[in-house]
Amino acid sequence: xxxxxxxxxxPHLHIDPPNWFAGMKNPKLQLMxxxxxxxxxxxxxxxxxxxxVEGTVRLxxxxxxxxxxxxxxxxxxxxxxxxxxxxxxxxxxGRKKEGWQHEGFTNADVLYMLMPDRFAQGKHHKTCIEGLxxxxxxxxxxxLRHGGDLEGIRQHLKYFNQLGVTALWLTPVxxxxxxxxxxxxxxxxGYATTDFYRVDPRxxxxxxxxxxxxxxxxxxxxxxxxxxxxxxxxDHPWLSDLPSADWLNGGTEHLQTSYKLxxxxxPYAAEIDKRxxxxxxxxxxxxxxxQHNRHLMRYLIQTTFWWIETADIDGIRMDTxxxxxxxxxxxxxxxxxxxxxxxxxxGETWVTEPAYTAVWQQDSPFCSQKENAAVQLPNSHLKxxxxxxxxxxxxxxxxxxxDEWFDGYNRVYNSLVYxxxxxxxxxxMAFLDNHDTDRFLGDNGNASILKQALALLLTVRRxxxxxYGTEILMGGTKxxxxxxxxxxxxxxxxxxxxxxxxxKGRTHEQQRMFRWLSRLLHWRQGSAAVACGRxxxxxxxxxxxxxxxxxxxxxxxxxxxxxxxxxxMHTERYAEVIGSCTTWLDVPTGRTYSxxxxxxxxxxxxxxxxxxxNKPTIMPINKELQPLVLNSHQQRINI
Numbered sequence: 001x002x003x004x005x006x007x008x009x010x011p012h013l014h015i016d017p018p019n020w021f022a023g024m025k026n027p028k029l030q031l032m033x034x035x036x037x038x039x040x041x042x043x044x045x046x047x048x049x050x051x052x053v054e055g056t057v058r059l060x061x062x063x064x065x066x067x068x069x070x071x072x073x074x075x076x077x078x079x080x081x082x083x084x085x086x087x088x089x090x091x092x093x094g095r096k097k098e099g100w101q102h103e104g105f106t107n108a109d110v111l112y113m114l115m116p117d118r119f120a121q122g123k124h125h126k127t128c129i130e131g132l133x134x135x136x137x138x139x140x141x142x143x144l145r146h147g148g149d150l151e152g153i154r155q156h157l158k159y160f161n162q163l164g165v166t167a168l169w170l171t172p173v174x175x176x177x178x179x180x181x182x183x184x185x186x187x188x189x190g191y192a193t194t195d196f197y198r199v200d201p202r203x204x205x206x207x208x209x210x211x212x213x214x215x216x217x218x219x220x221x222x223x224x225x226x227x228x229x230x231x232x233x234x235d236h237p238w239l240s241d242l243p244s245a246d247w248l249n250g251g252t253e254h255l256q257t258s259y260k261l262x263x264x265x266x267p268y269a270a271e272i273d274k275r276x277x278x279x280x281x282x283x284x285x286x287x288x289x290x291q292h293n294r295h296l297m298r299y300l301i302q303t304t305f306w307w308i309e310t311a312d313i314d315g316i317r318m319d320t321x322x323x324x325x326x327x328x329x330x331x332x333x334x335x336x337x338x339x340x341x342x343x344x345x346x347g348e349t350w351v352t353e354p355a356y357t358a359v360w361q362q363d364s365p366f367c368s369q370k371e372n373a374a375v376q377l378p379n380s381h382l383k384x385x386x387x388x389x390x391x392x393x394x395x396x397x398x399x400x401x402x403d404e405w406f407d408g409y410n411r412v413y414n415s416l417v418y419x420x421x422x423x424x425x426x427x428x429m430a431f432l433d434n435h436d437t438d439r440f441l442g443d444n445g446n447a448s449i450l451k452q453a454l455a456l457l458l459t460v461r462r463x464x465x466x467x468y469g470t471e472i473l474m475g476g477t478k479x480x481x482x483x484x485x486x487x488x489x490x491x492x493x494x495x496x497x498x499x500x501x502x503x504k505g506r507t508h509e510q511q512r513m514f515r516w517l518s519r520l521l522h523w524r525q526g527s528a529a530v531a532c533g534r535x536x537x538x539x540x541x542x543x544x545x546x547x548x549x550x551x552x553x554x555x556x557x558x559x560x561x562x563x564x565x566x567x568x569m570h571t572e573r574y575a576e577v578i579g580s581c582t583t584w585l586d587v588p589t590g591r592t593y594s595x596x597x598x599x600x601x602x603x604x605x606x607x608x609x610x611x612x613x614n615k616p617t618i619m620p621i622n623k624e625l626q627p628l629v630l631n632s633h634q635q636r637i638n639i
């Protein structure tokens with residue numbers, strides 16, 4: 001693994017990207033060269049074999065020069081670029097693997113979303129790093145940095161194996177070099193990028209990030225990188241010297257976004273509404289990037305390729321997807337798919353109607369830029385989208401009694417009936433909560449209702465995402481602060497009174513939830529029915545919602561009593577999925593149930609029943625963290 005540079009070694013120039021790769025399918029390369037009056041350069045040449053300087057572009061600022069190269073015939077090595085009388089070395093590295101060999105996350109994975117600053121702190125953490133704008137770490141303040149880092153995450157990789165998740169989505173790790181404000185707010189969250197090629201030093205280094213990815217892979221875990229192309233932080237170097245007047249939407253004039261995403265697809269939308277959505281700034285401290293500037297868009301596209309090649313990440317989550325210009329983002333996704341056909345990207349599409357989400361998934365039949373198209377959008381080429389409808393409906397259902405029509409789990413049923421709108425429902429990411437929402441448990445949540453939601457999340461035809469701490473019943477709402485739903489993981493930091501990374505450190509209720517979820521997650525890794533089986537759902541009856549996944553060899557039936565009283569499931573009604581099998585194993589508890597006659601369910605009970613006896617394939621880990629293996633002959637499993 002090569003050492004990574006954030007800056008060129010020449011003292012007067014900065015070049016992005018800091019290096020590139022020979023053998024890419026797309027042989028074109030843009031270099032953004034920054035330096036005092038570098039834009040006044042008359043000639044740029046190189047004698048490196050296989051490299052051609054196709055041209056240079058000068059924009060409004062004299063301190064930027066864009067150099068466009070064709071490297072189709074080049075091999076790995078160091079080429080020298082000559083800028084009039086100035087020479088700079090630039091490295092072309094060999095690729096570790098071909099583009100098609102980069103495999104992304106799939107619906108067979110379960111993503112565990114965490115915020116690095118709030119998860120765990122490594123043994124070598126530095127509380128003050130020189131060269132960064134003024135900041136402080138104070139765990140008592142919800143909006144200041146708390147000191148979690150990449151090393152802390154790396155030290156707990158076996159914990160994720162014990163839990164049974166298969167992929168980690170880290171909120172952004174790139175540099176956020178902004179000072180804390182006078183109200184004790186900071187950019188601990190990572191969504192105010194100030195350097196697209198540098199990991200924030202408070203979290204670690206580029207080298208440490210690459211090591212985390214490599215170590216995660218050795219533990220059978222994928223890493224998903226969070227990126228933001230809609231905006232940057234106000235302290236990004238571009239803001240003190242814009243390459244061009246149109247680098248930002250509105251230049252330096254702040255137009256506030258309405259946060260309403262519907263105008264992008266609304267056939268009747270007013271121009272001002274569309275402009276506020278796509279050109280408005282997310283907040284005043286996060287200037288809005290103009291994806292219609294082709295030089296900026298090329299820069300952003302190349303940052304994606306660079307991190308895939310450099311760190312070997314397994315996926316990308318793209319923040320605030322519909323806020324950016326759709327054609328620019330479609331170009332990014334199309335080029336990404338061309339270079340990495342088996343990679344995966346999920347876009348944040350925060351509207352709670354399935355029709356809205358579906359038009360953002362690639363190959364949507366409703367999108368076209370033809371005059372009579374249903375939605376005036378290009379093919380997004382975006383493989384995965386986030387299912388805010390599922391999130392909305394299941395969070396409404398948790399506080400309701402499931403009736404015969406609309407309330408409770410009828411909401412989920414009625415949302416899933418619109419899966420015909422998606423080009424691929426398997427590539428839709430479902431979740432109960434995340435860093436931008438109240439936690440599913442709120443302030444006084446019910447563990448039984450959480451189990452119901454998790455049982456459905458992990459068996460429905462979706463790619464599931466779990467928010468960190470759910471497994472130990474972490475709750476909280478945003479009423480007082482976003483920090484209240486982003487609290488530190490207990491045991492992740494020096495001096496913590498309890499350590500929930502261990503069974504000994506958990507309360508009885510936390511341990512019960514951890515065991516229940518861990519059983520379900522480990523079993524899911526070996527379930528073909530959940531990964532690729534056909535789905536059947538039944539209209540809720542008697543307050544009971546039933547969803548099944550089936551292959552020829554395996555049937556999985558998720559049964560949810562969506563009421564606060566006992567209910568009877570009349571099994572004859574579900575004969576088409578029950579078939580001739582009478583004895584079924586409930587995965588999370590290890591108990592067996594008979595479906596030969598009616599089934600009595602206690603209040604808010606849920607079951608995940610399987611007729612399949614094959615053991616899931618699970619990574620071997622140390623004795624203390626030995627995973628659970630279930631089979632149909634076990635009546636009860638104790639840990």
